[in-house]
Amino acid sequence: MVARQTLLGSWFRRLTAGLIVVVIALAAGAVVMTRLPDAAAQAPKQPPPAQKQQPQQQSQAPKPAQIDRNGVLILIRETLLALDQANKTGNYTVLRDLGSPDFQANTAARLAEIFAQQRKDNVDLSGVAVIEPQLTLLPQIEANGMMHMAGFFPSVPTQVNFELLYAPAGGRWRVFGLSVSFGQAAPAAPQPPAPAAPQAAAPAPKANPPDHRPAAPKQ
Numbered sequence: 001m002v003a004r005q006t007l008l009g010s011w012f013r014r015l016t017a018g019l020i021v022v023v024i025a026l027a028a029g030a031v032v033m034t035r036l037p038d039a040a041a042q043a044p045k046q047p048p049p050a051q052k053q054q055p056q057q058q059s060q061a062p063k064p065a066q067i068d069r070n071g072v073l074i075l076i077r078e079t080l081l082a083l084d085q086a087n088k089t090g091n092y093t094v095l096r097d098l099g100s101p102d103f104q105a106n107t108a109a110r111l112a113e114i115f116a117q118q119r120k121d122n123v124d125l126s127g128v129a130v131i132e133p134q135l136t137l138l139p140q141i142e143a144n145g146m147m148h149m150a151g152f153f154p155s156v157p158t159q160v161n162f163e164l165l166y167a168p169a170g171g172r173w174r175v176f177g178l179s180v181s182f183g184q185a186a187p188a189a190p191q192p193p194a195p196a197a198p199q200a201a202a203p204a205p206k207a208n209p210p211d212h213r214p215a216a217p218k219q
Contacts, residue, residue, distance in 0.1 A: 060143040061143075062140040062141060062142050062143070062148070063140060063141050064138065064139070064140055064141070065138075065139035065140055065141050065147050065149075067139055067147070067173075072135075072139055072149065073133070075164070075166065075173060076128070076133055076149075076151075076162070076164065077128055077129060078098065079098065079164060079175050079178060080125050080128045080160070080162065080180070081125065081126075081128060081129060082094055082095045082098050083095055083115070083125060083178070083180065084123075084124070084125035084126055084128070086111070086112075086115065087115055087118050087119050087123060087125070088119075090112060090119065091108065092108040092109075092111035092112050092115070093108045095111060096108050096111055098174065098175060099174055099175045099176070100166075100167040100169045100174040100175065100176045101169060102167065102176060103167075103174070103175055103176055103177070118180075123182070125160060125180075127153065127155045127160070128153050128160060131153045131154065131155055132153075133151045133152065133153050133162075134151050134152055134153075134154060135149060135150070135151035136150050136151050136152065137149055137150035137151065137163075145167075145168065146165050146166060146167050146168075146176060147165070147166040147168075147173055148163075148164075148165050148166075149163075149164050150162065150163040150164070158182050158183070159182065159183045160180065160181075160182060161179075161180070161181045161182070161183060162178065162179065162180050162181075163178070163179040164177075164178050164179075165177040165178070
C-alpha cells in the first residue's frame with residue numbers, strides 16, 4: 001500500500017508540473033508511466049508570461065470541488081466504462097475523444113499499446129455501471145485548476161481501484177489522466193470445518209421381558 005501511494009504521489013507531482021502522463025496500474029501490480037506527446041515538447045524554452053506564476057499557484061492548498069454526487073458518478077462511470085468498451089473492442093477512439101485536448105495528444109493506437117495488458121488479461125469493468133463507488137479522496141480542485149479524485153468499486157472477486165484527474169475544457173470536465181488497479185475485494189473468511197460424520201452406535205441391549213409364569217408350588 002505504501003509503495004502504491006508513493007507511485008501515485010509521484011505521478012500527480014509530475015502531472016502538476018506540466019508533464020502529461022497516463023499511469024496504468026496493471027493487475028500484476030506493475031505501474032506503467034508513459035509520457036504523452038504534446039505541444040509543449042515543441043514550445044520555446046521560455047514559458048509565456050501567463051505561466052510564470054505557476055509555481056506560486058501550485059503551492060496553494062487544494063479546495064473541495066463544487067460538484068454534486070450525481071455529477072461525480074457520471075464522470076467516474078463514463079470514464080471507466082469507456083475504458084472497458086475500448087479494452088473489449090480494441091477501439092480506443094471514444095476513450096480518446098472523451099479526454100482533454102492534452103489527453104487527445106495520444107493516438108488511438110498509442111492508447112491500445114498502453115492498455116494492451118488489460119486486454120490480454122480480459123479485464124472486465126462492466127460492474128462499475130451498477131456498483132456504488134467508495135471515494136477515498138473526495139473531488140478536489142488542485143492548484144493547477146484540475147479536479148482530482150480517487151476511490152474503488154468493491155466487487156467479487158476483484159476490487160477496482162481508480163484515481164482520476166480531470167481538466168476543464170469546453171465548459172465540462174474531461175479526463176486528463178487515470179490510474180486503474182485491481183485487487184481482492186475483501187479478505188476471504190475461512191470456511192468452517194465440515195461436521196464430523198456421526199459414528200454408528202451399537203444397538204442397545206434388549207431388556208428381558210418380565211416373567212409372568214406362575215411360581216412353582218412349594219413341596
